Amino acid sequence: MITIRGLEFHYPTGEFNLNIPDFSVTKGSKVAVIGPSGSGKTTLLNLIAGIFTPLRGSLVVDATTVSELPDTGRRDFRVSNIGFVFQDFELLYYLNVLDNILHPYRITNALSLNRDVRSRAAVLAQQMGIGTMLKRHASDLSHGEKQRAAICRALLPQPKLILADEATGNLDPDNKSRILDLLFQAVEDHDATLLAVTHDYELLKRFNRIIDFRDFQQTEHNCHQIQNV
Amino acid sequence: MFNSFYIAWKYITYNKMKTATLVACITLISFLPMALQLLLNESEKQLMSRAVSTHLIVGAKGSALDLVMNTIYFGDEVPELITMEASGQIMESGFALPIPLYARFKTRGSPIVGTNLDYFEFRDLQVAEGRQIAVLGDCVVGAKVSERLDLNPGDSLVSSPESLFDLAGIYPLKMKVVGVLEKSHTSDDLAVFVDLKTAWVIQGLGHGHQDLTQLNDPTLVLKKTESNVAATAKLYHYQEITKNTIDSFHFHGDLSAYPVTAVIVVPQDSKSGTLLQGRYLQKEEIHQIVKPQEVIEGLLQNIFRIKNVLDTVISVVAIATIMAIVLVFALSLRLRQREIQTIFKLGCRKATVVRLVSAEIFIIVLTSGVLCGAMIFLVNSYSHELVRRLVIR
Numbered sequence: 001m002i003t004i005r006g007l008e009f010h011y012p013t014g015e016f017n018l019n020i021p022d023f024s025v026t027k028g029s030k031v032a033v034i035g036p037s038g039s040g041k042t043t044l045l046n047l048i049a050g051i052f053t054p055l056r057g058s059l060v061v062d063a064t065t066v067s068e069l070p071d072t073g074r075r076d077f078r079v080s081n082i083g084f085v086f087q088d089f090e091l092l093y094y095l096n097v098l099d100n101i102l103h104p105y106r107i108t109n110a111l112s113l114n115r116d117v118r119s120r121a122a123v124l125a126q127q128m129g130i131g132t133m134l135k136r137h138a139s140d141l142s143h144g145e146k147q148r149a150a151i152c153r154a155l156l157p158q159p160k161l162i163l164a165d166e167a168t169g170n171l172d173p174d175n176k177s178r179i180l181d182l183l184f185q186a187v188e189d190h191d192a193t194l195l196a197v198t199h200d201y202e203l204l205k206r207f208n209r210i211i212d213f214r215d216f217q218q219t220e221h222n223c224h225q226i227q228n229v
Numbered sequence: 230m231f232n233s234f235y236i237a238w239k240y241i242t243y244n245k246m247k248t249a250t251l252v253a254c255i256t257l258i259s260f261l262p263m264a265l266q267l268l269l270n271e272s273e274k275q276l277m278s279r280a281v282s283t284h285l286i287v288g289a290k291g292s293a294l295d296l297v298m299n300t301i302y303f304g305d306e307v308p309e310l311i312t313m314e315a316s317g318q319i320m321e322s323g324f325a326l327p328i329p330l331y332a333r334f335k336t337r338g339s340p341i342v343g344t345n346l347d348y349f350e351f352r353d354l355q356v357a358e359g360r361q362i363a364v365l366g367d368c369v370v371g372a373k374v375s376e377r378l379d380l381n382p383g384d385s386l387v388s389s390p391e392s393l394f395d396l397a398g399i400y401p402l403k404m405k406v407v408g409v410l411e412k413s414h415t416s417d418d419l420a421v422f423v424d425l426k427t428a429w430v431i432q433g434l435g436h437g438h439q440d441l442t443q444l445n446d447p448t449l450v451l452k453k454t455e456s457n458v459a460a461t462a463k464l465y466h467y468q469e470i471t472k473n474t475i476d477s478f479h480f481h482g483d484l485s486a487y488p489v490t491a492v493i494v495v496p497q498d499s500k501s502g503t504l505l506q507g508r509y510l511q512k513e514e515i516h517q518i519v520k521p522q523e524v525i526e527g528l529l530q531n532i533f534r535i536k537n538v539l540d541t542v543i544s545v546v547a548i549a550t551i552m553a554i555v556l557v558f559a560l561s562l563r564l565r566q567r568e569i570q571t572i573f574k575l576g577c578r579k580a581t582v583v584r585l586v587s588a589e590i591f592i593i594v595l596t597s598g599v600l601c602g603a604m605i606f607l608v609n610s611y612s613h614e615l616v617r618r619l620v621i622r
Contacts (some may be wrong), residue, residue, distance in 0.1 A: 022563070051574055073580070077575035090571040095236070095245035106232035107577040107585075113232075155577075 001027040001161065004049060007057030007067075009047060018043050020057070025195065025209070026195045029061075034202050036215025041197040042087060045163045047196065049082050050074030052059040062160055083159035083186075085167040087197075089150040091138040097145075098134040101125065101152045111157055117181040124152045129175070129184055138193060144171050151179060155186050162186060164196040168203065180206060233581070237588035247561075248593060254554060255597035255606070262540065264608045265538045268619070269536055271312040271612040273529055279415055280525035282352075283326070285494035286507070287315055290517045297524045300491040302416045303332045304338035305354045309490060310488040313425075315516055317485055319494060322508070324501035326351075331428040332420075335389045336404070339374045342420045343428025343489075354417055357384055359408030362555070365430065365478055366470025368404040372412035380406050385469075388419060388431045402431045419617070429487055430470070430478065437467040437478035494518065536604040546559060562586065 002025040008195060010017040018040045025031055033041050046052040047059060050066050053074075059067040064077055078084070091100045098105075101121045106116060112143035125131045128148040130141075138146060151167055168176040187194045195209070204210055241248045279301045288296040289309030300306035302546060310333075319327035328351055330344035338411055346361065348354075358380030370380050380386065384406045412418055429435045438460070439449075453457040467474040478485075509518040560567070571584055584621030608615065 049574075075573075075578065076578050077508060086571075086574070090574060092571065094240050099239060103572075104575045105235075105580050107572055107575060110576065112482070142593075203520060 001025050001030070001062055003060040004197070005058045006198075007047065007059055008055045008140075009043065009052060010055065016040070016043075018047075019096055020044075025193060027192060027193055029195045029208045030161075030172070030184060030205035031196070032107040032206045033195060033213070034199070034201070034204070037214035038099070041213060042165050044067040044085070045165055045195065045197060049084050049163055050078050050163075068171065076108075076110050078104055079104060079108045079157070081160045083088060083154035083157060083162045085147075085151050085154045086101045089146045091102065091141075091146055091153075093137065093139040096135050096137050097130060097141070097149050098122075099127065100138050101156055102151055103153065104157065117156065121152065121156055125149075126157060128152050129178070144175060147171065148175075148179065151182070155182070155196055158186070158190045158192075162194045163196075164194065166197055166199065166219050168200055176200065176203065230584070233584040233588045234592070234622075237238055237585055237592055241589055241592055247557075251554060251557065252597050252600065254550050255594060256502055256600045257600045258543075258550045259597065260604050262543050263605055265381040265536065265539060265543075267605065267608055268613060268616060269532065271487040271616045272532065276525045276529065277522070277612070280521040283521045284494060284496055285506070285518055286491050286521055287311070287319065287327075287516050287518050288491040289493055290515060293517065293519045293524050294443055295517060295529060296517070297521045298489055298577050299332055300330055300493065301521055303342055303420050307333050308490055310490060311492070312485060312517060313487050314485045316489065316492045317503070319492060322505060323497075324505040325494045325496040328495065329425060330493060331425055331489045331492055333435075334391070334428065334431050336386050336421055337389065339371070339378075340420050341368075341388060341431065342422050343425040344422060345425060348422070348493070351493065352413070354413060355411045356408040357411040359406070361408060362422065362424050362427075364470075365424065365427055365435075365475060366402070366405055367407045368421050368427070369408035369410055369533050370406055370422075371410050371418040371420050373418040373575065374421055382407055382409065398508075400466060400468045403425070405470075407555070413525050414613075418615075420449055424482070425487075425489070427470075428478065433489075434487060435480040437470065437474050439476065440591070450585075500539050558586075560591070 002023070004020045004023040007020040008018070008021075016038075026193065035041055035045065047054055048061060048066070054067050057067065058065055062081060064080065064081075066074060066077060066130065069077060076077070092103065095103065098121060101124070101228060102113060102117070105111045105117060111117075122131065122134065124133055125148075129152060130145055130148050130152070131142065133145060133149075141149065147167065147169070148171075151164070154162060154164070166184060168179050183194055184206070186192060190205070194210065198204070254588075264294060280297070284302050285295060286300050287301070288382060289311045295304070295306040296308040299306060313329060316327040318330040326347060328347045328350070332340055344347075350360065356369060357372070359369070368386060370378075370386070373382055375381065378386075380409050386399045386404045388404065390401055404421075404427065410417065418455060421613075423431075427434060430437075432552050449460055449464050450458060451461050451541075467477065494502075494505065496505060506518050508514075509516060509530040572582065572585075
């Protein structure tokens with residue numbers, strides 16, 4: 001599903017460097033990514049999603065070489081194939097929960113908004129425990145409720161690849177387990193792949209693969225290099 | 230496109246204060262110059278139409294504008310008074326028909342205009358209900374006065390005292406409404422017309438009281454000779470002219486010395502008018518003769534000069550407002566960088582962001598346009614009344 005070869009990335013400012021010689025994730029995997037803050041977990045997800053462009057190397061997702069696509073191609077690929085649960089939710093405060101969940105359908109032509117999508121959104125919100133909050137503005141939601149709305153938005157297009165950046169970070173134990181169940185269910189229902197950054201070690205046993213950024217070899221200038229674990 | 234407008238609408242309705250401020254700024258800056266132009270056009274129309282139809286006015290020397298505004302619009306500023314002698318002189322000259330006017334008093338907010346029947350013929354005023362003024366104490370009311378005060382023939386109207394604190398002043402006169410004039414869409418609709426003599430009664434120059442020769446109360450008589458009886462202040466004066474009291478009303482002295490505010494002059498022809506004007510050029514002449522059209526043109530020139538200054542001020546304010554609005558949008562976009570990044574991350578193209586912002590601007594400008602249109606419609610509907618209150622008074 002994901003194959004990375006000789007990938008290099010660094011931000012225009014700062015000394016952070018990410019170096020991935022060889023890395024792959026098979027289709028249907030449920031992969032947990034762990035590691036200390038600032039080690040490059042979120043950067044890796046942004047690279048896979050095509051939000052960042054690698055300096056060197058190749059990045060292939062589901063037989064598409066994302067690293068070689070132009071901006072518009074990466075964007076269309078992301079909309080059609082990837083569901084991204086952002087670390088800080090990225091909800092629009094002036095929209096209500098339902099409008100936030102449906103927002104990708106309103107701003108891209110790659111997704112088409114119809115009655116079926118609306119009813120799926122309502123069902124998904126119900127499953128996430130925010131079914132009664134669809135008319136509430138995002139600015140009025142608690143941290144946990146925002147997170148669940150962000151997960152609904154990511155899962156609604158039934159993506160082949162789900163990237164979750166600390167998707168269970170702000171939830172109580174019951175809700176963590178419930179959210180993870182839903183993410184795993186989405187993986188199984190749509191034959192998808194899950195790559196989830198987490199700091200929650202109790203949940204790790206439920207994933208079938210773990211990538212630990214602490215095991216990466218440190219190179220000079222705080223360069224992070226990751227390997228398969 | 231629908232989705233862009235939907236999201237823009239959500240943003241605008243959520244940020245109500247910001248939107249309301251922007252809409253108010255754009256609305257006002259568009260409304261002000263248009264409303265000003267509209268009112269000026271209406272002022273010009275109203276002022277000129279009446280001024281053109283009034284050839285000449287004779288009045289006391291002084292402010293020609295006050296004289297014209299009082300004579301043709303019955304304005305609040307009362308010019309210096311002249312006597313009926315001025316009217317007599319014009320009549321004697323044979324050059325023109327004089328129409329004396331005494332527009333000094335008020336009743337329930339409407340001017341009382343003392344004149345004679347020639348005025349109604351000159352202005353082509355027809356009685357819609359009731360009859361024309363015939364005897365002392367009768368009045369006919371303009372169409373709008375009738376509407377505003379719900380007056381019909383048979384009702385009565387009481388003149389307002391000139392000063393509430395003038396304890397020694399004259400008593401108000403109760404007048405009988407005998408007719409309602411047809412609507413003329415001029416200042417005549419807003420006036421109450423009486424005979425000149427009734428106006429003089431209102432002033433106290435003519436009065437009616439108990440017949441002293443029939444009374445035996447010695448406290449009423451101050452001095453009595455064979456030809457004259459002087460009464461004390463205890464003598465009862467009538468405040469209403471009725472069948473029973475009309476005979477007791479009388480005027481002391483020479484009526485030609487009685488006051489009027491102006492005399493409308495209707496020349497026989499243009500040559501007569503010119504000759505008549507020549508008579509008022511002498512230095513010792515105490516009256517002036519004015520052409521209302523020239524006076525109003527002078528007034529309009531002043532108004533347009535002020536309008537030009539206002540236009541400049543509004544233009545500068547408009548430029549400043551537009552710059553402020555552009556700044557607000559620019560700062561707003563900067564503040565919304567994170568939100569814009571979010572929608573990019575969700576898969577939005579740059580063109581979509583441009584479309585979203587354009588939709589927001591379009592909705593704000595459209596709302597302002599609709600509001601501005603509604604306000605202009607209101608000003609247009611009430612422009613006649615507004616000009617009357619703001620310009621003519």
